[in-house]
Amino acid sequence: MAKVPRNFRLLEELEKGEKGIGDGTCSYGLSNGDDIYMSDWNGTIIGPGHTVHENRIYSLKLHCDENYPDSPPTVHFLSRINLPCVNQQTGKVEPSKLNCLASWKRNYTLETVLTELRREMSNPHNKKLPQPPEGSFF
Amino acid sequence: MEDTLTERSINVKFRSSNGDAFDMCFDPGQLTVQQLKERLVTQISIPADNMRLVYSGRVLKDEDMVDLYGVKEGHTIHVVRGAANRAAEQAANVTPTTSTQRNVNGTATNPFGINHFGTSLEQDMRNMMNSPVIRQLLSNPEIVRSMVMQNPTMRQMIERNPEIGHIINDPSFIRQTMDMARNPELMREMMRNNDRALANLETIPGGFNHLRRMYHTLQEPLESAGRHNDQSSEAANQRLAQLLNVERPPEGRINNVPLPNPWTPRNSATIANASNPFGISPYSMMGFPPTQLSFSPSPAASRNAPTTQAPTQSTTGTPSTGTSTTNSSTTGSSNSTTSSNMPAPSFMLPTNAQNISTPNDPEFIRRFQQLMQRYMTSPQLVSSRQQMPQYYPASFFGSPNPFFTPSLSATQTPVSTQPSEPPETRFRTQLQTLEEMGFVDQAANIRALLATGGDVNSAIEFLLAHRS
Numbered sequence: 001m002a003k004v005p006r007n008f009r010l011l012e013e014l015e016k017g018e019k020g021i022g023d024g025t026c027s028y029g030l031s032n033g034d035d036i037y038m039s040d041w042n043g044t045i046i047g048p049g050h051t052v053h054e055n056r057i058y059s060l061k062l063h064c065d066e067n068y069p070d071s072p073p074t075v076h077f078l079s080r081i082n083l084p085c086v087n088q089q090t091g092k093v094e095p096s097k098l099n100c101l102a103s104w105k106r107n108y109t110l111e112t113v114l115t116e117l118r119r120e121m122s123n124p125h126n127k128k129l130p131q132p133p134e135g136s137f138f
Numbered sequence: 139m140e141d142t143l144t145e146r147s148i149n150v151k152f153r154s155s156n157g158d159a160f161d162m163c164f165d166p167g168q169l170t171v172q173q174l175k176e177r178l179v180t181q182i183s184i185p186a187d188n189m190r191l192v193y194s195g196r197v198l199k200d201e202d203m204v205d206l207y208g209v210k211e212g213h214t215i216h217v218v219r220g221a222a223n224r225a226a227e228q229a230a231n232v233t234p235t236t237s238t239q240r241n242v243n244g245t246a247t248n249p250f251g252i253n254h255f256g257t258s259l260e261q262d263m264r265n266m267m268n269s270p271v272i273r274q275l276l277s278n279p280e281i282v283r284s285m286v287m288q289n290p291t292m293r294q295m296i297e298r299n300p301e302i303g304h305i306i307n308d309p310s311f312i313r314q315t316m317d318m319a320r321n322p323e324l325m326r327e328m329m330r331n332n333d334r335a336l337a338n339l340e341t342i343p344g345g346f347n348h349l350r351r352m353y354h355t356l357q358e359p360l361e362s363a364g365r366h367n368d369q370s371s372e373a374a375n376q377r378l379a380q381l382l383n384v385e386r387p388p389e390g391r392i393n394n395v396p397l398p399n400p401w402t403p404r405n406s407a408t409i410a411n412a413s414n415p416f417g418i419s420p421y422s423m424m425g426f427p428p429t430q431l432s433f434s435p436s437p438a439a440s441r442n443a444p445t446t447q448a449p450t451q452s453t454t455g456t457p458s459t460g461t462s463t464t465n466s467s468t469t470g471s472s473n474s475t476t477s478s479n480m481p482a483p484s485f486m487l488p489t490n491a492q493n494i495s496t497p498n499d500p501e502f503i504r505r506f507q508q509l510m511q512r513y514m515t516s517p518q519l520v521s522s523r524q525q526m527p528q529y530y531p532a533s534f535f536g537s538p539n540p541f542f543t544p545s546l547s548a549t550q551t552p553v554s555t556q557p558s559e560p561p562e563t564r565f566r567t568q569l570q571t572l573e574e575m576g577f578v579d580q581a582a583n584i585r586a587l588l589a590t591g592g593d594v595n596s597a598i599e600f601l602l603a604h605r606s
Contacts, residue, residue: 042196
């Protein structure tokens with residue numbers, strides 16, 4: 001199969017994000033619409049129901065460097081959240097602690113990361129973790 | 139809508155979290171996010187204050203213009219239900235509650251919007267608890283305490299049992315009780331935890347003996363404090379034991395008699411009380427049972443009040459059949475007290491007959507087991523389980539808020555130690571002891587410890603008996 005170049009791939013993801021294709025629980029888009037390199041992205045995760053995250057919306061910042069999608073994006077939470085894979089000082093998602101970042105594959109997308117983080121929130125071990133007040137930021 | 143569709147209007151899709159989707163045409167340069175939300179309210183059943191709009195990984199802020207976010211033709215904005223705005227919440231607190239529309243009797247509406255009748259007691263309770271007046275009143279533990287002390291039954295109970303007085307004096311306990319009464323979710327969660335832990339407890343042979351001991355050391359004094367006229371609790375207790383076919387097991391031997399099933403069908407009206415370890419509803423704790431609350435002695439209220447007694451009386455007062463021999467003298471007398479106190483303009487209504495259980499009432503056994511379970515799940519006590527009878531009274535009343543703290547924290551982190559831990563960790567010390575004694579088969583050791591509820595001596599006996 002032909003290798004999709006970085007920018008085509010990101011354009012594809014941008015369109016998908018703006019049109020809201022997907023299950024609607026995660027949303028993402030460029031943080032600066034004029035950024036022709038499409039490096040900096042915003043993401044939101046809607047807290048899964050029946051967990052402490054219910055009715056919360058988490059904002060994230062994702063950065064795709066020039067090696068994307070060969071190498072994973074770096075992901076930061078902007079909203080404070082208590083999850084084992086999130087550095088509590090910086091909000092950075094530790095690549096070693098999130099499965100899809102640790103074993104990154106080229107066909108993974110930003111949406112893959114966001115949905116995996118959301119699944120992490122509803123994980124039985126994490127879904128009742130005490131959380132910082134809503135609306136606080138790293 | 140005063141804003142006309144200009145040439146800059148775009149068609150945008152909206153998707154809600156429950157899968158609904160619709161289109162709307164608007165000019166993003168003319169609308170703030172707040173205005174957009176107000177237009178969306180007609181399409182979607184989320185109030186504007188709870189509505190969150192998410193586009194391209196960003197939450198739209200109310201005061202921003204929509205075009206700031208670069209929404210374009212054909213794009214999708216996600217509509218999510220979020221927590222209410224703080225300001226909106228405060229506003230809701232100021233507006234009076236509106237439950238008066240459900241006044242089923244068509245009697246005069248009372249100023250607090252409280253329904254004297256009605257089947258949705260829980261709903262009424264919640265409305266009442268959320269009404270600003272009550273909230274303010276109950277936020278002051280001192281007021282609650284004086285309300286409790288106004289009730290002669292409660293006062294007598296406290297005088298007889300200093301432990302209870304200790305609990306009543308603890309402001310955090312009062313606050314938590316109020317929170318629980320206010321929040322049905324919390325109540326349900328606690329009940330669920332109780333049931334789960336109880337199921338675990340039941341599987342331990344000899345567990346019923348623990349229950350029995352607990353009854354003697356704690357529940358009985360509490361219960362008899364409530365039923366101050368009834369001296370026959372020991373006899374009733376014996377009756378209960380006979381009823382359940384429980385014989386005192388021979389000392390030093392393993393009890394392998396199966397546990398009786400206390401979950402006989404129960405009265406649904408008492409569900410709201412279920413998580414209350416006192417066996418007294420939180421309402422009557424405070425001195426006003428829910429059906430009988432009257433703040434102002436309005437004619438309608440006092441006219442209605444005596445009749446509310448009727449159903450209660452008929453259920454509890456019926457001559458009992460078979461297993462449930464209701465102590466009719468107690469219930470009868472408490473009923474008459476309530477009715478005679480009824481027109482009084484303060485919180486003086488003591489014991490709702492329903493809430494005072496006799497020892498042979500299945501509902502009572504269940505509550506009692508919940509009480510037991512609450513004690514069992516308290517993390518710091520799990521380790522001392524086999525010394526329960528000695529540890530029990532001191533530690534139970536020693537901690538500042540023995541009844542509620544464990545299970546409240548469990549609602550946030552329900553990894554309650556006792557039910558979820560595998561026996562290997564639960565019995566770690568005992569296993570080590572057994573190993574040191576030369577019982578090397580760990581599987582057998584665990585089996586023995588499970589069978590004996592963690593008692594090393596009995597486990598050794600068990601192992602020796604089953605070795606051949």
